[in-house]
Amino acid sequence: MxxxxxxxxxxxxxxxxxxxxxxxxxxxxxxxxxxxxxAGKSTLIALMSGFLAPSAGTVTLxxxxxxxxxxxxxxIGLVPEREALFDYLxxxxxxxxxxELHGLPDPGAAAQRALALIEMTDAQDRTISTYSKGMxxxxxxxxxxxxxxxxxxxxxxxxxxDPRQRIHLMELLxxxxxxxxxxxxxxxxxxxVEQVARQIEVVVAGRHAASGDFxxxxxxxxxxxxxFVLRTSDDRALASALLADASxxxxxxxxxxxxxLEASDFGRFSEVLPRLAREHGxxxxxxxxxxxxxxxxxxxxxSA
Amino acid sequence: xxxxxxxxxxxxxxDLGYRPYGGPRLGERAVAWAFFKTGLRNxxxxxxxxxxxxxxxxxxxxxxxxxxxxxxxxxxxxNILGLDQQIVAYSTYPLTTQLLxxxxxxxxxxxxxxxxxxxxxxxxxxxxxxxxxTYVLVRLASLGVATFLLIGxxxxxxxxxxxxxxxxxxRETGRFxxxxxxxxxxxxxxxxxxxxVAALTVRRGLAVAGVIVVLLVSYTxxxxxxxxxxxxxxxxxxxxxxxxxxxTLTNGVQVFLFDSPAATRxxxxxxxxxxxxVAATLLTVLxxxxxxxxxxxxxxx
Amino acid sequence: xxxRTIVRLGVRSVFGRWRGVLLLVLPLVLVAVAVxxxxxxxxxxxxxxxxxxxxxxxxxxxxxALLATSGLLAPxxxxxxxxxxxxxxxxxxxxxxxxxxxxAVCVVLFAAVPLLVAGLVMLTSSPSLGVGFAVxxxxxxxxxxAVFALFSVMTRHAVVVGLVYLLIWEGLLxxxxxxxxxxxxxxxxxxxxxxxxxxxxVEDLPLLYAVIATVVVLxxxxxLTGRRLRAFNLTGxx
Numbered sequence: 001m002x003x004x005x006x007x008x009x010x011x012x013x014x015x016x017x018x019x020x021x022x023x024x025x026x027x028x029x030x031x032x033x034x035x036x037x038x039a040g041k042s043t044l045i046a047l048m049s050g051f052l053a054p055s056a057g058t059v060t061l062x063x064x065x066x067x068x069x070x071x072x073x074x075x076i077g078l079v080p081e082r083e084a085l086f087d088y089l090x091x092x093x094x095x096x097x098x099x100e101l102h103g104l105p106d107p108g109a110a111a112q113r114a115l116a117l118i119e120m121t122d123a124q125d126r127t128i129s130t131y132s133k134g135m136x137x138x139x140x141x142x143x144x145x146x147x148x149x150x151x152x153x154x155x156x157x158x159x160x161x162d163p164r165q166r167i168h169l170m171e172l173l174x175x176x177x178x179x180x181x182x183x184x185x186x187x188x189x190x191x192x193v194e195q196v197a198r199q200i201e202v203v204v205a206g207r208h209a210a211s212g213d214f215x216x217x218x219x220x221x222x223x224x225x226x227x228f229v230l231r232t233s234d235d236r237a238l239a240s241a242l243l244a245d246a247s248x249x250x251x252x253x254x255x256x257x258x259x260x261l262e263a264s265d266f267g268r269f270s271e272v273l274p275r276l277a278r279e280h281g282x283x284x285x286x287x288x289x290x291x292x293x294x295x296x297x298x299x300x301x302x303s304a
Numbered sequence: 305x306x307x308x309x310x311x312x313x314x315x316x317x318x319d320l321g322y323r324p325y326g327g328p329r330l331g332e333r334a335v336a337w338a339f340f341k342t343g344l345r346n347x348x349x350x351x352x353x354x355x356x357x358x359x360x361x362x363x364x365x366x367x368x369x370x371x372x373x374x375x376x377x378x379x380x381x382x383n384i385l386g387l388d389q390q391i392v393a394y395s396t397y398p399l400t401t402q403l404l405x406x407x408x409x410x411x412x413x414x415x416x417x418x419x420x421x422x423x424x425x426x427x428x429x430x431x432x433x434x435x436x437x438t439y440v441l442v443r444l445a446s447l448g449v450a451t452f453l454l455i456g457x458x459x460x461x462x463x464x465x466x467x468x469x470x471x472x473x474x475r476e477t478g479r480f481x482x483x484x485x486x487x488x489x490x491x492x493x494x495x496x497x498x499x500x501v502a503a504l505t506v507r508r509g510l511a512v513a514g515v516i517v518v519l520l521v522s523y524t525x526x527x528x529x530x531x532x533x534x535x536x537x538x539x540x541x542x543x544x545x546x547x548x549x550x551x552t553l554t555n556g557v558q559v560f561l562f563d564s565p566a567a568t569r570x571x572x573x574x575x576x577x578x579x580x581x582v583a584a585t586l587l588t589v590l591x592x593x594x595x596x597x598x599x600x601x602x603x604x605x
Numbered sequence: 606x607x608x609r610t611i612v613r614l615g616v617r618s619v620f621g622r623w624r625g626v627l628l629l630v631l632p633l634v635l636v637a638v639a640v641x642x643x644x645x646x647x648x649x650x651x652x653x654x655x656x657x658x659x660x661x662x663x664x665x666x667x668x669x670a671l672l673a674t675s676g677l678l679a680p681x682x683x684x685x686x687x688x689x690x691x692x693x694x695x696x697x698x699x700x701x702x703x704x705x706x707x708x709a710v711c712v713v714l715f716a717a718v719p720l721l722v723a724g725l726v727m728l729t730s731s732p733s734l735g736v737g738f739a740v741x742x743x744x745x746x747x748x749x750x751a752v753f754a755l756f757s758v759m760t761r762h763a764v765v766v767g768l769v770y771l772l773i774w775e776g777l778l779x780x781x782x783x784x785x786x787x788x789x790x791x792x793x794x795x796x797x798x799x800x801x802x803x804x805x806x807v808e809d810l811p812l813l814y815a816v817i818a819t820v821v822v823l824x825x826x827x828x829l830t831g832r833r834l835r836a837f838n839l840t841g842x843x
Contacts, residue, residue, distance in 0.1 A: 049692065051839040068835050073694045080839075084684035088617055100610040101693040143689065359765065403772045411765050505623040509679050509764035513672055516768055517627050524664045525638050528656050529645075536646040 002062055002075060002150040002182050003027045004048055009057035011043055018043040020206035021057070026184050030177035032197030033186040040206040041186040042081060045155045048184070049078045061151065074102070077144030081155035083136060085128050091115065091139045092124040098143040107146075114142040118172065134165040141172070152176060154185035158192050170196045226266050230259040231286040232277070241276045245269075258286075332433045336442050339434065343446025347412040356415070363408045364454060367401050371458035375465025382469050390466055390476075394483030395564035397462065398455050398490060399551050402523065405494065408454050409447070410515035413498035414508045416447055421506045426603060440600050444499050444593060452491035459483050482562030486554050489585050493550035494519070496592025503599050522549040527568070534569040542570030543577050547584045556581040608695060608703045615677050615707035624676045628711065631665050632719030639723035650734070653727035654804055657720060657738045662798075663791060666716045666742045667775065670749035671767050673711035677704040678757035679764065688839050698831035705750055705827060712746035737802025745794030748819045751826025752790070758833045786810050793819050 004026040011019040018040045026048075033041050046052040047059045050066035050073070059066050066072055086094055095114055099107035115121050118138040123131070128139065137157065144152060154173075158166055173196050176183050187193050193200055200217065202210040210217050232238050239251040239259050247268040252260040263269035277284050342351065348364070349357030374391050381387070398405060420426040429439050463480040467473060501518055502511040526549040530542035546552040546568055558564040559571040560578030572578045619625070638660060639653075646652050681687040690700055717739040724735020752770075756763040778785050786792035786807055795806035796815035 046839065051688065051691070051837065053836070070696060070835075071694050073692050076692065078688065078692045080685065080688050082685040082688075084686040086614065086618075086686060086689070088621070089614075097610050097614060098689060098693075101608065101690065101695060103694065359769075403776060407768060407772055410768065507680060509675050509683075510624055510627075512764045512768065513668070513675065514623060514627055517631065517668055517672075520664055521631065521634060521660075521668070524660045525634060528638060528660050529641060531655070532642050532645055532649075532652045535652070538645060541641075541645060 001028055001180070004151065004182065004184070005058075005060050005063075006044075006048070007058045007060070009047060009054040009059050011040075011047060011052060011055050017206050019047065019054075022203070022206075022208045023057075024201050024208060024211060026182055026201075027199075028177070028180050028182050029199060030173055030183045030185070030197045032193035032200040033184060033203060034188070034190065034193050034200050035186075035203035035209070036188055038205075039188075039203045041188075041203055042155055043206075044203065045153055045184070045186055049076060049153050074147065075150045077147070077149035077152045079137075079140045079144045079152070079154040079157055081159070083133070085136060085139065087129040088127060090125050090127050091120055091131070091135075091142075094128060094139060095124075095142045095146055099146045102147040104147060110146050110148075111142070114146040117145060118142050119168070133160045134162060137161065137165070137169075141169075149181070151182045152184070154183075156187060157185050158187060158189070166192070226263045226269070227290045228259075228261045228263065229254075229286070229288045229290055230261060230273075230284065231257065232259070233283040233285070234280075235259050237280055238277060238282045241280055242273070245272050245276070247272055332435065332438065335432065335434045336438050339429075339439070340442045340446050340449075343416055343443055344450055347416060347447065347450035359411055360408060360454075363404050364457065367404045367454060368458050368461060370401065371397070371461045371465075375461060375468075378465055379469045387469075389471065390462055390479075392462075393565040393567075394459050394462060394479055395486055395555055395558045395562075396567040397458060398487070399555060399567040401458070402551050403520075405451070405455055406516060406519040409451055409494050409498040410512045410519065412450060413447055413495070413502040413515055414511035416443055417499050417502040418506050418508050418511045421503065421603065422508065430603075436600055436603075437597055440597050441593070444495060444596065447499055448491050448495040451495050452487055455491055456484065456487045459487065479562070479564065482558060482564055485561070486558040486564070489557060489589070490550060490554040492589045493554060493585065493592075496589050496596070497550065500592050500596050500599070503596055519550070523551055525549075526552050530569045539570040539573065540577075542568075543572050546570060546572070547581065550588065553581060553585055553588070557585055606696075606699055606702055607706055608699050611690065611700055611703035612706055614690075615704050618680065619673055619676045619707060619711060621676070624672060628669065628672055628715050631669055632715050635661055635665055635719045635723050636726065639726040643727050648728055648730060650728060650731070653724065653734060654806075656727065657724055657734070658795070658806060661716075661720045661723060661738060662742060662745070662794060663776070665719070666712070666746050666794075667749050667771050667791070669716040670708065670712055670746045671753050671764065671771070673708040673715075674705075674750045674753040675757055675764050675767065677708055678754060679761075682757065683761060685839065687837075691834065691837060691839070696831075697834040698828070700834060701754060701827055701831045705747075705754060708750040708754070709747055712750060713743060716746050717743045734802045734804070737798040737800075737804070740801055741794040741798035744797055744816075744819045745790050748790045748793070748822040748826070751823045751830070754830045755826045755833070758830050758837070783808075787814075787818075790819070790822065 006022055006024050006026075008021055008023055009019060010017065010021050020040075022044065033044065035041050043052065047054055048066065050069060053067040061072055061075065064072055086097075089097065092111060092115065095111040096107050099110045099114075104110045112121075115124050118141050120135065120138050120142060123135060128136065131139065137160075141154075141157075144154075157169060161169065170192075173183055173185065185196070198213060200211065201208065202217070230238070235253055235258065239253060239261075242248045242259075242261065243251055245268075247263050247265040249262040249264045251262070254260055273287070274284070345351045348360045370392075377385075378387060378391060392400060420429065426439075430436060434442075459480065463476060466476045497518060498515045501514040505511045505514045526545045529545040530552070533539060533542035533545070543556075546556050552568050555564075555567045556572045556578070559566045560575075560581055572581050620628075638656060642649075642652055642656055678687075681690070691697075720742050721735045721739035724738050725732055728734050753763065753767050756766050756770075760766055774785070775789055775791050787810070792807050792810060793815035796810040796812055797819075798804070799806050800812045
């Protein structure tokens with residue numbers, strides 16, 4: 001039972017605040033760190049892996065600080081985002097080297113176990129420079145698992161993976177979580193997080209925007225109304241036609257032209273709008289969603 | 305998101321009024337010229353971050369400083385000291401300040417050449433109207449002109465100072481022009497060699513070290529051999545050795561062609577040797593450029 | 606205090622293509638010049654001394670140290686693969702010392718031994734010159750390695766900074782201003798060599814001071830590098 005405790009941690013680089021007063025607890029099981037690009041996910045993982053010191057607040061693992069504390073790496077396995085590896089080694093040599101650096105009593109056996117777990121045993125004797133991106137990612141995972149850590153931190157592990165590799169990695173992470181390890185991975189894609197993590201932490205612009213069960217947050221997001229701005233050839237006629245449909249919550253005619261629309265069921269609305277426009281012979285000049293991006297979704301969460 | 309269940313899926317491509325650029329397109333020559341200008345500016349840090357200006361501008365300042373002092377002494381104390389020519393000859397000055405020149409070339413060649421190869425931005429350049437050979441030659445030209453400016457600036461300063469000190473115009477101009485030719489050759493040799501090393505050792509730190517190894521070690525070896533062969537009374541060995549460092553090579557060419565004062569112990573003493581020096585210079589410049597083109601032929605976009 | 610794994614990894618990374626070529630070329634050039642000098646003037650003590658000093662000690666020793674040390678630390682820091690060494694429960698000083706061991710071996714193999722050989726080639730009758738230069742070059746080379754290691758963890762432009770330090774501090778100013786000898790690694794080596802080979806390469810620099818100064822730079826450089834690695838920032842993106 002290993003927990004990472006982040007307590008009012010902030011980190012700034014000159015006048016850019018990357019992490020802004022975040023408090024969260026990462027416990028056993030799989031946790032997804034979710035947020036748009038530039039939200040501070042990598043910075044947060046660097047804080048949790050002892051590669052960055054918080055400018056304020058504390059980051060601890062079972063009460064021990066992570067900064068300037070080499071011993072804590074016995075418990076942590078890190079899969080960094082950057083692709084660079086020791087290209088001139090073979091996969092096996094790399095994992096064995098990692099095992100040796102951990103001071104394991106039988107590095108060769110531990111390396112074999114780790115390589116078997118991520119299914120790289122047939123490619124283990126080729127040099128890493130010949131590996132594809134997915135294979136390099138798996139070797140990185142093996143090097144992080146070789147010492148059987150209680151905590152696993154993965155920075156954007158699904159980046160650049162093809163669907164089959166993604167499924168495999170998801171199964172692996174689920175298995176790790178089920179064993180009671182503390183697994184944290186970061187992503188900016190909702191669907192990836194959805195299939196693996198039950199618990200998610202949402203980070204937007206360095207702030208902790210939401211946390212908790214994935215299903216509950218998802219429902220919050222679909223319950224919110226979608227806002228659009230439409231410019232058409234006949235605003236009033238289209239607005240009155242749209243208001244007749246159940247998926248539209250409200251419509252307002254703007255003084256400068258155009259309709260401000262609130263729709264609650266995006267799926268239905270996206271089919272209704274073009275159909276109604278065609279039926280009434282109205283040309284749509286512009287349909288702009290005003291809160292489509294993930295960021296505005298999270299901003300909505302923050303303000304709610 | 306729930307999918308619509310009562311509409312059959314159709315597809316349509318909307319005409320959003322996208323128009324491709326239909327205006328005039330400048331040809332490869334304009335592209336090459338713009339590329340050359342950008343490369344030249346980048347070697348002095350212009351158009352790049354503030355930190356990249358420190359080293360080249362610092363080196364430029366450092367190489368002008370002794371020239372400034374020499375000019376000051378010449379103008380002020382000319383009559384007192386009875387000087388009737390430059391304290392440090394035009395052809396000698398680059399050899400005296402060669403460390404600064406070598407550091408400049410060693411640090412800027414990787415910035416121009418290695419970066420594109422390391423981070424594969426070369427594929428972007430090759431996808432444009434500029435041909436591969438044009439890319440290589442323009443990069444080489446940018447580095448060469450930048451080096452020429454570095455080596456030539458203090459010489460210009462010395463020349464102007466000499467005119468201010470009332471040195472004979474005709475003689476000074478002749479010497480200065482000879483030195484300009486020498487500077488052109490030196491800049492071409494240095495930039496050719498540096499670009500070649502930078503293109504082969506793609507990592508920036510290694511490229512810098514490689515260029516310095518080539519330039520510094522070659523000069524030290526040549527100077528050592530020349531000194532010893534001079535003392536031993538067999539200057540021919542020293543003359544041959546002088547072919548193997550761009551600094552001594554171009555100095556020897558200047559001695560041969562323009563009768564400039566020699567900066568080495570064993571300058572070419574015979575016409576035959578002088579011609580060998582000229583040939584070696586041309587071989588260095590063309591050979592480096594050819595090797596560079598050959599190296600880039602194996603780069604796959 | 607030394608990790609065999611890191612030493613093994615270090616050996617592999619130092620001899621990557623071009624770096625290995627440059628490291629081999631330097632001693633070969635030195636020995637070739639020594640042979641040429643011997644052919645030109647026979648056994649001439651002054652020529653031998655000048656060659657060993659001007660080419661060997663001033664140029665080749667620092668360049669070997671720079672090539673070796675920067676090849677061990679800078680590329681891994683640059684592309685982030687150093688995180689695999691740092692995310693382990695081993696002392697940072699162990700990491701630094703292990704890498705410096707590889708650098709030290711490079712200095713011995715590619716600078717000290719060639720200097721010994723060159724000295725013996727040029728002055729076979731009095732081997733103390735070659736021996737003196739070899740020992741002095743080890744001292745100076747190790748001190749340089751510690752300094753360049755520190756540069757490698759402090760800046761991304763370690764090679765350029767190292768070169769500027771070499772060429773301007775040790776080279777230009779060292780040649781012009783005499784007072785620099787108190788703070789110049791090359792001058793300290795020359796004092797050591799002067800004592801061992803009974804030659805006078807540098808004036809008025811006590812041997813004891815030179816030895817202590819070299820050791821201080823070596824220890825302080827290593828310790829500061831380790832300290833810097835303990836507090837090493839490695840974020841996910843560039």
